[in-house]
Amino acid sequence: MRRFVLIALPYAWLLALFLVPFIIVLKISLSDIKLAIPPYTPTLDFTEGWTGIKAFFSALDFENFTFLTTDDLYWKAYVSSLKIAFIATALTLFVGYPIAYGMANAPDHWRPTLMMLVILPFWTSFLIRVYSWMGILSTEGYLNQFLLGLGLMSEPLTILNTPTAVYIGIVYTYLPFMILPIYSALERMDASLLEAAEDLGCSRLKAFWLITVPLSKTGIIAGCFLVFIPTIGEFVIPSLLGGSRTLMIGKVLWEEFFNNRDWPVAGAVAVVLLLILIVPIVLFQRNEQKQRELEG
Amino acid sequence: MSQTVFEPWNDPQAKPLIQFKNVTKRFGDFTAIDNQTFDIYEKEFFALLGPSGCGKTTMMRMLAGFEAPTEGTILLAGQDIAPIPPNKRAVNMMFQSYALFPHLSIWENIAFGLKRDGKSKDEIAARVAEMLKLTRLERFANRKPHQISGGQRQRVALARSLAKAPKLLLLDEPLGALDAKLRQDTQFELMDIQETTGTTFVIVTHDQEEAMTVASRVAVMDDGKIVQADTPARIYEMPNSVYVADFIGEVTIISGTARRGDGAYEVSFAEGQPTLFAESDTEFANGQECHLAIRPEKVSITAEKPSDRRNALEGSILDIAYLGNLSTYHVELAGGQIVKAQTANTRRLSRRDFTWEDRVWLSWTDTAGILLKG
């Protein structure tokens, strides 16, 4: 009985507030837009009984999904999101690995402090962290003031409202997600392995490449997915730093919903976005499982 | 030692405290306990001994109430315990990991079970003090478990499980986490405490020496079954199977065929080797396969063939294991059979009689070995 309550309560909550809403999205993505409240048709009407249900299902179609393929805004947005997420993930890895590696090599009594310094930004507001770059990257911003002041160039750089700003924003906000799994993989590594490799004739660089990198592989993969997956649907960073020229699907969905009030198309955009996300999520799960098995 | 020997299992009048009746436990397709029936008597120190995965822990967890038998019944003092949940059983358990509550002091750990019984404050304080004294932990009452040593933790776990004065105390590998020296001392301490409190102890262990030292009876388990349950001496001297003979202590097994002779069986085991003689209570047919189990300390090792014993084999020394007080010789016979012989090192090492590759004679009496079917 007690076990039943324990299971039933969170289960019911998630069914009602996670699964049911998602089914509604799926259903609306198969409906048609209509100037009404709610702004879509058909609506399920149980008062008409069986014929009502039949009419409801026969009115559902894949029109919105066909529309997504005909208007190139959408597929461009999907491709662009994937591209931005991919490049940003690679950049984050490039920036994050040396930091994680440095932390793992740091003396024992430094590590808790370094760890805290990595986690601290994660607890501060995401919005504020993105916002802090607006002042730095704008045409009159601190970066341009600094570079012009040094006399390195005569014209200010245009960074804000370009994809470059989006990359900087993503690397900055998602860096802890990359550093932490790599650091924990490196920290677990037995340092005598490197001594063994050097003893067997490796140079230090070679030992790093042949021992350290493969042993931190699960951390690298985990970190990459932790950055890649949420970046695809990212909304705040492209909106604040990317300007109108940066196309990302999270932003398109937001605009479709709030600005165009086309709920069925917004629903369809969401469904396709989820389908795209399934692949990396499944791969990520598999990596995690492999790691758990390795740990025993 | 004038009192009668403690052997309730030989007394048909004695009522067992615990009775397993055709108990089977399955986890999915895996049979952990296979149709076992046996009794444990009051005030016994009963050891379940076996390799990991033999089902000994499952047996104990069924007594504690954490597992229910798939088939069969378990009786405690004549009452079926299946419907009684673990928190209502007059059975307490000492866990392998000790399972001391890390957030509570030693005193609170020991008092934990008493508080659940709704005892008065004074009663609890008195009982805890008694337990602390029994286990010599008075000085540590206010410490937390992580502030004391491994041996002390073991005693806290014991005190906590004894505090409720259970009819039956279960001990799951109680000494497994201690180092060798401490383990020996603690074995005797456990026996003392068992005797003082008069509680029935059931201990699970994979360490045969530990089981032999502490237990009044040892049950050797293999693959979900109790192969033999008997006193340590009988388990050692009269194993009922090759498995038990091999599991407990060192032994040489010579496999051959039996033939009834005058008073003893004649065992022929290899071409060109003499026939061996062994007395046995077990019946063997002529030509039946048999295994002669012989303990190394019952084998004499001499340079010349002895004239007073019928069982004499010649071989060369392959290995000598020097154990300080004893030396075990591994002697290879013509044909490859290896026989172990043990001698007490009463002399200094430099004056040892035999060395590697010496030709020697091994011999033993007709009653030294035991003849087994399988």
Add this chain to the structure above:
Amino acid sequence: MRRLTGFNVISLTLGFAFLYLPMIILITYSFNSSKLVTVWAGFSTKWYGELLQNEAFLDAAWVTVQVAVVSSTIATVLGTMAALVLVRAGRFPGRTLFSGMIYAPLVMPEVITGLSLLLLFIGIGLDRGIFTIILAHTTFSMCFVSVVVSSRLMTFDESLEEAALDLGCSSFQAFRLVTLPIIAPAVISGWLLAFTLSLDDLVIASFTAGPSSTTLPIKIWSSIRLGVSPEINALSTIMIAIVAVGVITASLITKRASLRQQADERAAVRA
């Protein structure tokens, strides 16, 4: 031996500079007296004063705190239950769906979570306001709580709970007297995580908030879309300061606790 090379020192220095410089600049310029945020015109705390006068910000902050406290508390209860189910309940019908629903919100884009909840609230005719934001925040943060708590439960020695049962506890007593005190640090960090996620959330709140229930992130969002403002710099500084004090205190406490434990263990070995 691990050794810290010159390369390590450089990458750590540059890395942490990258992580902290933007925030340091932001904090510095919150004390700028000029309205032009990128031009330094002397030290002043006037933007903090103006911020405290700004009713709209204060209202939004109050809404946010209410939502965060209530939703993180419910999420901690539900998430801890869900963690117990995941780690302890064994098999039951619909288990796969259950664990799927726990893990899915962690990787679900916020826009989708927000959109689907909004459509649900409209579908059942629920007026949007503080209540709907609380429902939404509870739903996704309970999943984070359950991940934090279940990873602690996985390393929890179950024989502790069995020992409690063995000593006469009912299963609820065993949970309350033994399991809960031991996993409390994980439950508390789960609560803190849920609280921070709720404070921080813009996207889901934007979908589920009504006109009368603007949260602080929504308010900040609508003002920073227009560009950098000194008031927002001041607000950001306050928020960063609160978080920094909280995180540093927490890490000092855990550090001291672990030092004390080490000392105790050394003493125990000698005893």
